[in-house]
Amino acid sequence: MSAIAGTASRGQARRRRIDGWRWSGRIFLVFILLYTALPMIWMLITSIKSGFAAMQFPPQWWPDQPTLASYQKLLDPQNSVGQDFLRFFWNSLFVSTATTILSVIVAVPAAYAFSRFTFPGRNFLFFAVLLRNMFPAVIFLVPLFILMRAIGLVNTHGSLILTYLTFGLPLAIWLLKGFYDNIPVQLEQAARIDGATRFQAFVLIVMPLSAPGIIATAIYSFIGAWNEYIYAYTFLSKNEQLTLPVGIQRFFSENTTDFPGLMAASFMMSVPVVVLFLVLQRYFVRALTEGAVKH
């Protein structure tokens, strides 16, 4: 009886210890959640305040009279602010989408080649693609600007797309190569035995299996291009070509800042990325885990 009681109390103690860990984990997760979500929530709340309410101290945790004036201003194509914002939004969308598509088109075969083919200098080349990412972006700012000027791309979206590819491609190639390494080569060999060409085996067998990796690569490229500031700021000087990260600077002036306008623009800027991530997150997580584990 006492042995049973002893076992039960040891079990209870273990459960308490487990519960303790579990609760610590939960508290930690709540803390992390608050840490990441609160700035977003505050951004949203500030965006529905008036300019004066946004400057109050102690702050209005919820505005006395919420207003959507900042959003109306940004989305109204009739006024200059709305016209500019919608143009910047479209420009960002165009640059990011083009970068993403080109990045995938180049990274998919490049990563496949690194994964499947043996050729002289393969390892050197594979590590060489990372060289560009080993230096701070700002080091390349003036040289790239002069290069873009020489090839006539300053003040074009092409300059940004080309530059973003130089940043995004190495990472995309590395990510996808890890993914292809995990796809058994025997599947392709079976397809080849069944009469498929190498290209058909790649398109019909490998690519569908690597869809999560391709999607993850696309998300990476898109987010990188969508948020990039310093190159867009340097290469573009015409209002009609600016992208959102540069365009939203217009809410800062020499002596004052339009906080509700800035927060509304920032919130709307984050929407495409959040939506993209929410819709495709399962692929994203799969790509990260599957690409990381060797079969």
Added chain:
Amino acid sequence: MTRISFGRAVLHGTVSTALMVSLMSGSALGAPVDLSKWSPEYVRSIAGTQDFDTAGDCAKVTPLDYKGRLTFWYQGVFEGDPDLLRQYYKEFFENFRKTYPNIQLEEQALTYNDLLDKFRTALLGNAAPMAVRLQILGGTEFASKGYLQPLKPEDVGYSTEDFWPGAMKAVTWEGTTYGIPTNNETMAFIWNADIFKRAGLDPDKAPATWDDVVKYSKQIHDKLGVAGYGLVARKNAGNTPYRFMPQLWAYGGGVFDEASANPTYKEVQLNSPQSKTALQASYDMYVRDKSVPVSALTNQQADNQPLFLAGQLGMMISHPSDYNVMLDLQKKATATDKDKAQTVIDNMRYGLIPTGPDGKRAVVFGGSNIHILKPEYVEGGKVDEPAAKAIICMWTSPEWSLKMAYAGSNPGNLNGFKTKWMKERLDSIKFLDVTTSMLPYGIPFPALPQSPEIMNIIVPDMLQNALTGAMTVDQAADDAAKKVKELMDGGL
């Protein structure tokens, strides 16, 4: 603080300060606007006394049917700026296109803190615009490097005497003029009367000296727990020198001898005992008394403004534009916020910037200039000079140099003070008398190519080194003086 007392202060100031003499060159005394009579009363007496035909005047420079193309960058006005000012900027470009329908204008507005860096990068790639409007610090830097074409007021139909002599210094390099002032500004001191009252200070009296500022700041902080003075020390932001240099000059210090009547810029004075006393005052407020915003090291004026409007800051150096910004915010506030905003407006007081211990009052003579680039640095390798002169003539005209500075500055062309819009401005902008009263106390930044580096980097660095405790006040001042000397000797 009444208008009469400002007038007296200015009259005393104009007589007593040698600086005024430096701003009023002999040639200026015979100018259409008589700078020797400068006072709020004089400004009121000339406002609205003359009409100008801008299109007619500019047609003599560039025919109105001229066909051409112009690329143009300028420090723009954006969402946070007063509505009135944004409206005038919009009208200017509409008006230019109407006046010169055959000039294809490609204008680009840039923010205050970005313009110089972006312009420098563009110059490196020979991708600069044909014309540019830069803050006052930029003129000599780019002229000395050979990027700018000679350009003087006479080239666009005006006379050099139509502009402040101090402003003309800022666009002159080795005897040649490389630009035309568009607007000139001096700031004033602003305080919250309610905070002053609750802290036991006279709500209608600005601190007379910078020593008083230190004392008032401590008293406000100790009694109310809010920041007393809006110290700013952010690096690479024009706001910092605009707020620290008046203090430095008032104590008798300086980077060189720029505060003297005939500056030579030969001897570095950043580590003089007077300069160290000025730095010590900032140290006392930030470190000893903790009476200024703790974020002062990264603050600029745009960060002080919300604090002031929320009643968390007692006093600061400010533009008249703050008053207009507040009016806009009040207009757009909702429900009970409208009344709160009105209370803030009612409690705003403007006064002259405090003096040093010897009664010396000083303020940065700020503003902007407009320039034409040399073709080899311009995208496409060509500059359409008639088109550039057309826009420069319009912007620097009495009419537009006044309108484009309506809420935040003063016209670069002195004849702007004679227009009907100046009269309208004096009636509608409550504190304008104060900032125009400060103009004669204005000291231009040293007209040296190294000035942007000194003012935007070395001076804020000195403040940060002292305020963070990385160095003592003496060490920080000595270090800054050494850096200025090395820079002037061609180092750094």
